[in-house]
Structures are given as structure tokens and as C-alpha cells.
Amino acid sequence: MDPNHDQQNQLPSNDHHHQQETSTKGSSGGGGGGSGFLCRQSSTRWTPTSDQIRILKELYYNNGVRSPSAEQIQRISARLRQYGKIEGKNVFYWFQNHKARERQKKRFTSDNINMQRSPAAGAAAALIPNVVSSGSSSASMLGVNGQMGHYGYGAVTMEKTFRDCGSSESISHGFGWVGVDPYNSSPYALFEKRSSNIPLDPYDQ
Amino acid sequence: MDPNHDQQNQLPSNDHHHQQETSTKGSSGGGGGGSGFLCRQSSTRWTPTSDQIRILKELYYNNGVRSPSAEQIQRISARLRQYGKIEGKNVFYWFQNHKARERQKKRFTSDNINMQRSPAAGAAAALIPNVVSSGSSSASMLGVNGQMGHYGYGAVTMEKTFRDCGSSESISHGFGWVGVDPYNSSPYALFEKRSSNIPLDPYDQ
DNA sequence: ACGATATGAATGAATG
DNA sequence: CATTCATTCATATCGT
Numbered sequence: 001m002d003p004n005h006d007q008q009n010q011l012p013s014n015d016h017h018h019q020q021e022t023s024t025k026g027s028s029g030g031g032g033g034g035s036g037f038l039c040r041q042s043s044t045r046w047t048p049t050s051d052q053i054r055i056l057k058e059l060y061y062n063n064g065v066r067s068p069s070a071e072q073i074q075r076i077s078a079r080l081r082q083y084g085k086i087e088g089k090n091v092f093y094w095f096q097n098h099k100a101r102e103r104q105k106k107r108f109t110s111d112n113i114n115m116q117r118s119p120a121a122g123a124a125a126a127l128i129p130n131v132v133s134s135g136s137s138s139a140s141m142l143g144v145n146g147q148m149g150h151y152g153y154g155a156v157t158m159e160k161t162f163r164d165c166g167s168s169e170s171i172s173h174g175f176g177w178v179g180v181d182p183y184n185s186s187p188y189a190l191f192e193k194r195s196s197n198i199p200l201d202p203y204d205q
Numbered sequence: 206m207d208p209n210h211d212q213q214n215q216l217p218s219n220d221h222h223h224q225q226e227t228s229t230k231g232s233s234g235g236g237g238g239g240s241g242f243l244c245r246q247s248s249t250r251w252t253p254t255s256d257q258i259r260i261l262k263e264l265y266y267n268n269g270v271r272s273p274s275a276e277q278i279q280r281i282s283a284r285l286r287q288y289g290k291i292e293g294k295n296v297f298y299w300f301q302n303h304k305a306r307e308r309q310k311k312r313f314t315s316d317n318i319n320m321q322r323s324p325a326a327g328a329a330a331a332l333i334p335n336v337v338s339s340g341s342s343s344a345s346m347l348g349v350n351g352q353m354g355h356y357g358y359g360a361v362t363m364e365k366t367f368r369d370c371g372s373s374e375s376i377s378h379g380f381g382w383v384g385v386d387p388y389n390s391s392p393y394a395l396f397e398k399r400s401s402n403i404p405l406d407p408y409d410q
Numbered sequence: 411a412c413g414a415t416a417t418g419a420a421t422g423a424a425t426g
Numbered sequence: 427c428a429t430t431c432a433t434t435c436a437t438a439t440c441g442t
Contacts, residue, residue: 045422045433067427093423100428101421107428108278108293250418250437272430298419305431306417 046090051083056094066099068092251295256288261299271304273297 048056059065059076068076068091077091253261264270264281273281273296282296 047422090422094421096427097421097423104275104428105294107275108282108297252418252438274429295418299417301430302417302419305433309432 046086048086048090048094049084052080052086055080055083056091056098060095060098066095068095251291253291253295253299254289257285257291260285260288261296261303265300265303271300273300 056076059068065072073088073091077086077088080086080091261281264273270277278293278296282291282293285291285296
């Protein structure tokens with residue numbers, strides 16, 4: 001029967017996914033200490049709960065969030081943490097994957113014809129000019145907002161090696177970087193810090 | 206032989222991932238005159254026909270196609286459609302799986318120190334990189350595609366998953382085996398705690 | 411009818 | 427952002 005052993009904390013619901021993690025190390029990823037036993041099979045892989053997925057999709061489709069910024073990722077993960085263990089990178093990857101797969105599926109399904117502005121996503125694709133003020137995000141963008149869809153290729157896509165910069169520059173809003181890319185504000189910067197408790201988005205379904 | 210009756214019918218391919226649950230096997234929909242028990246597995250899961258499989262393997266082994274690009278997938282699926290219902294994703298998954306399983310199988314077949322082919326492996330798949338340099342079809346990929354000996358695994362030989370049981374931060378991957386690029390740009394790693402001047406708030410979980 | 415195996419599908423994680 | 431790898435689930439198929 002339903003070997004449903006979710007360590008997260010959410011009812012089984014109709015989740016038809018694989019949720020396993022017998023880990024006894026429930027202590028939140030700490031992993032490190034805790035049990036002195038063999039630490040094998042910790043599932044390593046984040047297994048989103050139904051609620052988490054639901055919210056993520058909410059954000060994706062209803063709010064048009066596709067590539068959340070570091071700050072957004074933090075907030076999102078913080079909020080999702082209510083429903084189970086989750087880290088910032090999980091949120092990051094989730095959006096990346098979701099977007100990529102959606103695109104990809106479309107790609108080898110009906111690519112030929114040039115795609116117009118066909119949302120096809122089946123949801124609202126709000127394209128709001130976005131408020132750049134990331135610092136004082138506050139309650140500006142809530143509601144719908146989202147990352148504007150900058151579809152249209154042509155993106156420079158350069159980012160590659162820049163690891164050994166060493167020039168500790170404020171990641172905060174490194175807009176003054178080089179000026180090459182507008183929205184290249186650190187693709188994946190530090191979304192694992194989770195410093196202060198930023199007021200989560202008010203909207204709560 | 207060929208237990209294939211005549212599947213591949215054009216049923217409302219309500220593919221849509223996810224399955225299980227209220228199996229749609231109900232068939233009906235004209236299943237053959239009503240009472241017929243003949244309800245075909247009209248649903249979930251594409252069941253390739255012999256011809257389709259043959260061609261796929263052809264491409265795989267003879268042409269060295271392992272990870273067809275979107276365009277190739279389209280062409281392939283279009284070609285295979287002659288032999289039965291098929292969608293782009295089916296082709297995509299087929300190659301993904303085939304490659305993955307072959308590698309997986311290979312990992313166990315020749316792991317250890319024994320480098321010799323053991324026929325006893327059972328269903329060991331042929332691993333002969335026969336490069337036929339298909340000269341057919343325009344295509345642009347042929348020619349190259351060789352298997353290029355990238356078989357360098359095995360060495361480590363982990364029995365199952367030896368995921369590190371350390372903290373889920375930092376390291377992460379970084380296997381010690383040589384060969385790969387010394388530099389790796391992990392999305393979060395490195396950045397994760399890039400405490401340049403930020404408050405730095407290490408692991409909390 | 412099961413149990414085992416083969417394989418399609420899905421997705422988290424990672425790399426380039 | 428595109429591609430790829432690894433894992434895991436679900437189911438089809440076959441064997442006993």
C-alpha cells in the first residue's frame with residue numbers, strides 16, 4: 001500500500017510522485033551531525049510536495065514567474081518551506097527546468113512554423129514592465145508581476161567564466177556591472193543565504 | 206511473435222503525462238463494437254511497433270544517433286509515424302532511455318577489474334561502435350557521431366548511490382575522477398556562500 | 411494470478 | 427538557455 005512516507009509534512013493527497021526519503025536525518029539537511037549511522041540513501045534529491053508544486057505552478061502560470069531572481073528565490077523557498085524541506089537551489093532548478101521543458105516540448109513537437117506570440121501556456125503571461133527596484137521590492141510587484149517575458153532570442157547568453165573575479169562586488173544589484181547585459185544580474189547568485197525575514201508575498205491562495 | 210496486434214491506433218492521444226489513477230483504459234470510444242473486451246491499451250504510454258523500434262535502433266547503432274536534436278527528433282518522429290502513432294517526445298525519451306540504459310548496463314557488465322566481455326551478462330547490449338557512416342538521407346549529423354570512446358566510467362564503481370552524506374552545501378558534486386575539467390561552474394556552489402560583503406548567513410537548516 | 415524484467419515517462423540536478 | 431545525466435515511477439509484456 002502506498003508506501004507513502006513523506007518526511008515533509010503534508011498529507012498524502014493525491015500526489016502521484018515519488019516521495020521517499022527514509023532518512024532519519026530529518027533535521028533539515030543538516031545532515032552533518034545527527035545520526036552516526038551510515039548516511040546512505042538520503043534521497044539527496046529534493047522531492048517536492050504537492051503543495052510546493054502547486055505553489056510553484058501558481059507562480060509560474062498565474063504570476064508569470066519564469067526566472068526568479070535571487071531575492072525572489074529566497075522568498076519563494078522560504079514560503080515553500082512551510083510545506084516541506086526545500087532549499088533555494090531547488091526553486092532555482094525548478095523554474096529552470098519547467099521553463100526549459102515547456103520550451104523543449106514545444107520545440108520538437110511543432111517547431112517548424114514560427115511561433116508567434118502564442119502563449120499556449122494556457123495561463124496568463126503577464127508581461128509587466130517589471131519594476132527594477134529590486135532592493136525595495138516590497139509590495140510593488142505582487143499580485144501579478146513576474147519577470148516580464150523577454151522571450152525573443154538574441155540574448156547574449158554570455159556568462160560563462162567569471163568565477164575568479166574575486167572582486168567582491170556587491171551582488172545586491174550589480175547593475176553597474178559592465179553594461180553588457182541588462183538582466184544578467186547574477187543568474188544564480190546567492191540564493192542560499194536567507195538572511196532576514198522578508199515579508200513574503202501577501203497573496204496566499 | 207509479434208504480439209503486436211494493431212495497436213498504434215489513433216486514439217485520442219490524451220497523452221499528457223501523469224497516469225495511474227483512474228485508468229483511462231476504459232477504451233470504449235468505439236472499442237470495437239461495444240462489448241468488446243478488446244479494449245486496447247488505449248492510453249498512456251506509447252508502445253512502439255516493431256518497425257519503429259527497428260528504425261530507432263538503426264539510427265542508434267548504425268548512425269550513431271544518441272541524442273537527436275529537436276530538428277532531428279521531428280524528422281525521425283515524422284518518419285516513424287508511418288508505422289504508427291508517435292510523438293516527438295516519444296522519440297526523445299526513447300533515445301534518452303536507450304542511451305542511459307545501455308550505459309547503465311555497461312556499468313555492471315564490465316565494471317570490476319574484469320575488462321573482458323562476459324557473454325553471460327545476459328542481455329548485454331551490443332556495444333560495438335559500428336560506425337557505418339550512414340550515407341543516407343541528407344541530414345547533417347552523420348559522419349561524425351562516432352561513439353567516441355568516452356567509456357571511462359567504471360573506475361569508481363559504486364554499488365548503488367554513494368551520494369555524499371555531508372552537508373548538502375558546498376561540495377555537492379565534484380567527483381574526484383580525473384579527466385573532466387578541473388573547473389566547474391556550479392550554479393550555486395561557489396556562489397552560495399559567496400559572502401563577499403553580504404551578511405552571510407550560513408546554513409540554517 | 412503474480413513476480414521479474416523491459417521500457418516509457420517524468421523530473422531533479424548539472425554542465426556547457 | 428539548451429542539453430544531458432541519473433533516478434525513479436508506472437506500466438507493458440513475458441515467464442512460471
